[in-house]
Amino acid sequence: MPDLKDLNSIYLIVAFVVPGLIATFVRAQFINGRIDKMTDTVLGYLVITLIYYGFSIPVISWILTFEQGLLKTALWWGLTIVGPACFGLLLGVAAQHGWLRWMAKKLGLRVVHGTPSSWDWQFANCYAARFVMVTLTDGSSIAGIFGTASFASTDPTERDIYIQEVLDVDANGIWNYRSEPSGILILAKEIRAVEFMKEL
Known part of the structure; x- marks a missing residue:
């Protein structure tokens, strides 16, 4: 040095x-x-x-x-x-x-991806609002909209996520908007998987 x-x-x-x-x-x-x-x-x-x-x-x-x-x-x-x-x-x-x-x-070359994790890559490429389904560690699920007012942490030690609007899913799998929109913060330790649906 x-x-x-x-x-x-x-x-x-x-x-x-x-x-x-x-x-x-x-x-x-x-x-x-x-x-x-x-x-x-x-x-x-x-x-x-x-x-x-x-x-x-x-x-x-x-x-x-x-x-x-x-x-x-x-x-x-x-x-x-x-x-x-x-x-x-x-x-x-x-x-x-x-x-x-x-x-x-x-050029027929294969290079190592510069993004360190699939979490970072996926959320960095969310250009438009989309429906998401978060499966929790207890097996339950939370459906909602991940849009411009949402947030996914880039801290590798705390992968929490904020979904700007929670939706209700009925027994037939139909997604319904709530009468009073509300967001939700889900802590990293509670998340098992995040499923990305179609864009809005």
């Missing part, structure tokens, strides 16, 4: 770790909203930074043409902070839409 008392080490960290950290953080907001501990992923940040710099070579060459001054310093900071945020945004959107997996498939 570099000595943070050394100014050159700080410059190296800013140049080769911070862009990857920023890009990873922004990308994570489109997948599960969390990133690993920095001590565990410094090498990953370095790799993402190097890939980012690879795409940024034309911009770097352009910045080098400027005389030393405030504008050149601002451009360097933009390259180190704003650029990685935009790169992370692109990576996040690409991950959500599966663009990189699509390209890999076209």
Whole structure:
């Protein structure tokens, strides 16, 4: 680990770790909203930074043409902070839409999925409101609508879910709206399965 008392080490960290950290953080907001501990992923940040710099070579060459001054310093900071945020945004959107997996498939490659769990993947891809049926650990079920006012936790230690409107299911399996709409919070320890029905 570099000595943070050394100014050159700080410059190296800013140049080769911070862009990857920023890009990873922004990308994570489109997948599960969390990133690993920095001590565990410094090498990953370095790799993402190097890939980012690879795409940024034309911009770097352009910045080098400027005389030393405030504008050149601002451009360097933009390259180190704003650029990685935009790169992370692109990576996040690409991950959500599966663009990189699509390209890999076209090339006959199989890549590991970037989303850590099926829970994160499913709820990240709920673009429209839909009917859901939650089976509880005691065998009972709760039917409802999972829409824009609903929420599913991305915390891996607490997979609770809030359903914005609970529906009643009669003996014939018909789903009925309640006269007074109400939502429900279901704790992770109570959930056995979540079944996704058709979109509204």
